Every structure is written in C-alpha cells, then in structure tokens.
Amino acid sequence: MQVDEKNQSAEDTKPAKMPRKPSARLQAATAAAEKAAPASQSGKAAEAAPAPAAGQAPRGQEHAQSAAQQGQDAGRRRLHDVRDVPHALRQEAQAKWGTSVEISASRENGRYTGPVFTSGEYLAQKVGERSVVVHQVGDVDFTTNDNMKRRASEKRLTDVNMQINYQGDKGQAHFHDPKRAAIEEMFSRIHRTAKETLGSDFEPFARDLDVVKNRIVEQYRESKQRQFDARTQSQAPQRGHEQQRGERPAAHPER
Numbered sequence: 001m002q003v004d005e006k007n008q009s010a011e012d013t014k015p016a017k018m019p020r021k022p023s024a025r026l027q028a029a030t031a032a033a034e035k036a037a038p039a040s041q042s043g044k045a046a047e048a049a050p051a052p053a054a055g056q057a058p059r060g061q062e063h064a065q066s067a068a069q070q071g072q073d074a075g076r077r078r079l080h081d082v083r084d085v086p087h088a089l090r091q092e093a094q095a096k097w098g099t100s101v102e103i104s105a106s107r108e109n110g111r112y113t114g115p116v117f118t119s120g121e122y123l124a125q126k127v128g129e130r131s132v133v134v135h136q137v138g139d140v141d142f143t144t145n146d147n148m149k150r151r152a153s154e155k156r157l158t159d160v161n162m163q164i165n166y167q168g169d170k171g172q173a174h175f176h177d178p179k180r181a182a183i184e185e186m187f188s189r190i191h192r193t194a195k196e197t198l199g200s201d202f203e204p205f206a207r208d209l210d211v212v213k214n215r216i217v218e219q220y221r222e223s224k225q226r227q228f229d230a231r232t233q234s235q236a237p238q239r240g241h242e243q244q245r246g247e248r249p250a251a252h253p254e255r
Helices: 002-017 020-048 050-074 087-097 146-153 178-234 236-244
Strands: 102-105 111-119 122-126 131-136 161-167 170-175
Touching (some): 087 111, 087 122, 146 170
Antiparallel strands (some): 111 122, 111 161, 122 131
16 A cells, blocks of 8 residues: 555656646747737738838829929920921931930030030930930030031031030030040049048149149140041041042041
C-alpha cells in the first residue's frame, strides 16, 4: 500500500507539472493571436484609410503645379499660334530631330539655345531632346554679327547653333558655341563656390581665376582658327572655281 501510495503520489505530482507547459504555450499562442488580430484590423484600416488621401495628394500637387505654371506663363504669352506653322516645317523638324519632338511657339522674354533651320517665314530651333521652338523670322534681329547678318540675308542659317534672346516680343540672334559656353559655365560655378568658401580672400583668387579662364578661351580660339585655316586651305581649289563663277567664298567661323 505504501508503494501504491508512493506511486499514486508520484502520479499525482506529474500531472500537476504537465499542465503548466501547455498552459504557457497556450497563453503565448493566445497572446500572439490577440496581438495579430488588432494588427490585421489596423492594417486593413490603414490600407483603407490612406487610399483616398494618397489619391488626393497628387491631384493637389498637380493643381498647384498647374496653377504655378499658368502664373509663370501669364507674363510670357506666345508670340504666334503654333497651329499656323506649315505642315512641311513640322515634317522637316521631325525628319531632322525625331518624330517624337514636341513643337511649340516662342514666348515673349524667352531665351532659346540650339541648332536651327529656316523655312519661309519661320525658323525652327531644337532647344531640348524632345523640344522644338518655332520663331517667326520677322521677330528676330540677325544683325548682331556681320557673319550672322550675311548668313541670314543669304538664307544660310540651317544647322547654325545660335542663342535667341527676346526682350518683350523682339528677339536677337547670337552665335552659340557649346564648347565656349561650357568653359564659361565651368568657371562661373568655380567663381560662385570660391566666393562662398573663401570670403575675404576671394578677390585675389578671382583675379587669378579670370587670368586662367581668359587663357583657356584664347587657346580655344586659336585651336578653332587653326581648324578653320586648315579647312580653308583644303577647299582653296573649290573656292577658286566658285569665285570664277561669282559665288561668295566661305565665311569666317562664328565668334
């Protein structure tokens, strides 16, 4: 009986410990389930609630950007109606610069840079990868440079790189040299950064910087002149035949 009591006692003590383990697992599982349930509900609420806000924010931004753009354009009206541009000019622009280019009319006080071609009363200019601006020839002054004036009078502006700057509704055309412009832009950035960095020590550095820039520009001009002279010499026989026929010799490179 003592053995039975001991066995019974042992059997009684064993189950007493066993329920604790499943109880702990059960409690952990229950707690996880309770945590998961609100999370899923809040997730659903989060998915549902922000959806309208997310849809509304971009629309608000678009309206703000549109209003800002309209405000900017209000003081820069189009100088002519792009719908009046001949279809042949559109086709030529697409043939030269791609069928995906967008064609627009010039604006007052606008500034445009890029290669051009002329067609009748209009001048088309590529001002971006997919952007072409059409100017009315009568709105642009081509007399800012003797070479430019001569080219315009002889209708030889096609493929010329130029910058057209409008003051109001009247524009002025200048030759644009991308390499020269890159030099100017590089030194302009250095100038601004040095002024912010050096403070009172900026002026001596600025003078030295101008000396270096002018030297680089002069070297570029000399290189460009040598290239022009080489082309002139190689074309000398042809130029002689043109002069005999009364044709004008090749123009000096743009400056």
